[in-house]
Amino acid sequence: MPQLPAVIQQQLEQALALKCYRRFYDFFLVFWQVIEPTMPLKENWHIEYLCNEAQQIVENLAARGDKEYDLIVSISPGETKSTIFSRILPAWVWLRDASLKIISGSYDFSLATSFTVKSRDIINSPQYQKIITTLSALKSHPQYAHELRHFKPFKLKGDQNVKSYYESDCGGMRIASSPGSRITGFHADLILVDDSVKPPSPKQGTGINYSDIQAAIHWVGKVLSSRKTDRKKTVTIYVQQRVAKKDVTDHLLRTLPMVKHIRLPATDRHPIEPPELRERYVNGFMNPHTTDDEVIREKTLQMTTSGWVAQFEQNPDEEGGGIWKAAWFGRFSMKDLPVTGVIWHSVTDTASTDDLNNSSTGMLAYTYIGGIFYVRSFKAVWVQADRLGYEYIKFLVQNGYDAVASKAEIEPKANGISFAQLMRNEDIVKLSATELEKQGIRASHVRRINTKPFDNVLIGEPTGDRKQQVRYLSMSKTDKAVHVANAIRAGRVKLLDESDLPPGENWQEFLEAAEDFPSTGITEVIDTVAYMIVSNEAVSAGALFSKFTTGSYANLYRRDEPLHLFWCIEPAVNRYRCIAVQLTEVSPGVAAIVVHDEFEASDLRNLCTELLDVYANHQQTAVHYHIMQPSAEHTQLAEIFSPRFEPYTRFGCKFASMFHFTGKATALRTISGNGKQKASEQLSSRANALATLLSGGYTLKTTPKFAGRKVSILIDVSCLKLSDAIRSLLRDYDNMDRYGDWVNAFSLGISKMLDTERELYRF
Template sequence: MLPLPNFDEYDAITRTDFNVFVERVFVELNGSATYLDNFHIAAMVSELEKVRRHETRRLAIALPPRSLKSLVVSVAYSAWVLGHDPSAKIICASYGQQLADDLARDCRQVMESGWYKRLFRSARLRADRRAVAAFETTAGGYRHSTSVGGVVTGFGADIIIVDDPTKPEEAISDVERAKANAWASHTLFTRLNDKVNGAIVIVMQRLHEDDMIGHVGRVSDLKLVSFPAIAQQDEEHVLETPFGSWRHLRAEGEALHPNREPVGVLEEIRRAIGNQHFDGQYLQTPSPPGGRIVKPEWFQKFDLASQPQFDQVVQSWDTASKAKQLADYSVCTTWGKRGKHIFLLHVLRERLEYPELKRRVISQANIFAAQTVLIEDASSGIALIQDLKSDGFYKARAVKPKGEKTMRMNAQPVSLKPGWCPFRRTRIGSRTTSTNCRCSPPAVTMIRWIRRRRRLSI
């Protein structure tokens, strides 16, 4: 049995190992509370250290509520970075100024503690720059905190940390999400001092497909590290430490942190908040409104490499009215019909300006040799259908939508029976394809079109 380290050795380990530092920060801020270590903390630490070493420039961490994400990222990591580089400049943002100030106050408490000063003798706060919202070191580094939508004029950053950019209750609002995403893209992320080496870290529970992780992931090369409360498949995590690497294997169905929240407790939470909220906040796989109306277990899967010869190929389009950065997507689903069965072959989901949308309708039809292309006779679809026919593209068929999308989908599930639609998950986006099939207007349009033509016994 190895002897326990003395105080000097413990300090040396804490100064070297961010994982040990996190535990010491927890004790500093929580007194006599018991620290329950877990692999996901070591995994977050490993990924954050890659950011500090400039190996990762864009990092997103998605994990359930009450998983120490704010303590690790907003508090401990800020103090850790400034300890090793007192000249570093950090901006931290959260959904509200009160939360941002609370996290800043915790970080400042850590940096003013006796043990921290002993570990990092060069990281000293200036006596005249100790404000909660912006405290500065004697070496010129600082931690500036703000709320999403707040003012950051005059501040630049080497690292930008966004911790819970949107309140859960506001995430369903298109306006609030768009506001947060626009502020991040047009204001916050422009504050990087070095556009080549500067880093952005987003940590949050997933709340919507178009939350900040979804938004940033579409416009930049974002590394996403996700920790579902219940593993949806077998997982392997390689965790790097100053003393070597180790692997953690997590089996499908295993709770993220069994000592804190075993599967039984998580299932109680699921029943209390509902599947849709649980999917996002706890499983980190948000689905759009209506995404649970049609359940994925109703669909079978098939191998695209051995697909049958189809009697007919039909495409169904839902076109967005605009292609602005914060506007809706245009979505096309491609379906193959064979006998009494239909097969989902492909889902295209992009923001498209009108000229490109028109070209994409024609190219998608050519790629899959579609005989019929269904287009909603609404919004940009009206002009699109007219222009396509004017250009000699006569495969387009106008379909008049009736009612709001979720209400339309609600009217269809009775028609979907197990085995009715063999369903393929795409190689790189199974969740995205599944979600789009389950609730998007093109899927609803396809179902209604089939029923009207009585091509299938449903």
């Protein structure tokens, strides 16, 4: 290609230099090719618009005018915002005035440093240096002297030139910053903030930690705001997508005295600022090069509708901007609950740290009555492991913990499992209880906490395709939140009215975290509330897996009706269990199998002594069922439950014993109708038959006294292990190793009991 004449070449260079100096958008177009040589620019109207906005601010800075406003730009990811403001703009700022000082930052220091490096690449490029040389020559020309009065030819200082910090020889400075980094001693004329909080990726599935938001607010509101050369002149530009209702942008809009907000949602279905920009949308899209209906469908599948509304539509306040809504949570007063029989349970998601940048330990206290969850307290604490036990026990005793009846469930992650074990240690619990007593908090009645890990519930219809089911503990937080959303929307989770809360406590932080998720929030709110619902109902498409009822049924105990004792004796592992049951009339025409007590010990005689003590005044027959195959333990049980056993006489027992020691193979015909299957093949049949009973689908046919009546199962709240075992096994047969022996004893015992009741009432 023939070389242009020198005069023409000079004129072209002068024209390009003046064009780049006069207009930031033209400078952007030229230097896009420098930093993105392999990626063609897809031009859209918003790029020129944002460049013009930035130019107005920089021209005023170069003229040393007073600040008119700080600028906030809310825009979708992938719309060139970082290239405009963090990579190319700083190089143009020094083209206008190389004495200006710039602090630029982002949520991650390495990302902030990459921005400074790209700007330095532009400055060091031959094209930029040629513009500097050309403008230097033009500045001496009278025609351009006034226009170029702020222009200062410059070079980067060799002794102050590293990736995250460099200076111009005209006094200008550029330094990278991020939350937690130190910029003491540096002040700026222009502060650039590009995404102060790391946005969740489309497939992340979890929200931003609330502490990340708080750290970013501290960074922009306290740290960067104190790094201004002149508070009347320094301008801050915040460029970031919205991530939550109470995010950094929300904080800035509420606290900055002079601010201009440019809000460019991906579609025109949401508020646009300034409103007149709506006219520039093409077929409803801000940038048709990057967004169409197919893209929206794909993104909402990846990141949920709420994520799309916040990050792409810049409207986290919109309905759909969060999975849960604060308005869904009702209120209750303590006087709304029954006077007696209310048992308070707890759900805990542990984290042993006092670092506010990490997850907290979330603790929730609730009771479950008539299908409604009444939550009396939620507390998030950031404490080290050595103080966590104290805070945990304090929370329990202040929220109605009953050492016998209350469930204390803990998420079984690594530190959760070890913490649960510690809380079952009486010596360790005693230390915290003693300290609480010294502070005037009654805790001496707590000897150990009957902690248990979350069940790994199988979510999905129990008779459905296993491929359509998923285990609760493997679900993402977002999936958990969606799974129980209908229960919350229906008003079945109520919070204690603030008039009943201790002084200074409220639900604001809880509700903000619940409503902002998955964009942000104390995510322990999601874990504890979701498991509270799942653990009691195993929610699947709104249906209950387990339909037995728990409550206080001491009033249903009948001294003058048979007492049935289901024994599960395993001497090989020193495990002895017994379940005490009655079949009784709970109201006219209504029968129930009432489980009064469960006993467990490592010694058979000690267990029998405890049972004799509890039921010494029982006046009717006690029928014993040995759930295992007949063995030598029959003789031992018969020996114990006779006047020859010293405690029998000492307690003055009034009941006589009847022993029903038939084997497993013949014990199932009452419920399952099939006594020919081997015992090893009966587990599924027993569980299914029990599920039929629990759902109210079984009519008594074998007991004349209750013939033709529907029967339900009522389990006293004191029977924690049995109720947990039945609930867990009916959800998922894969829990058999953990809970099978309890359900085995219970289901076989019921079968034998109904058969025996028929025999008892025949005569």
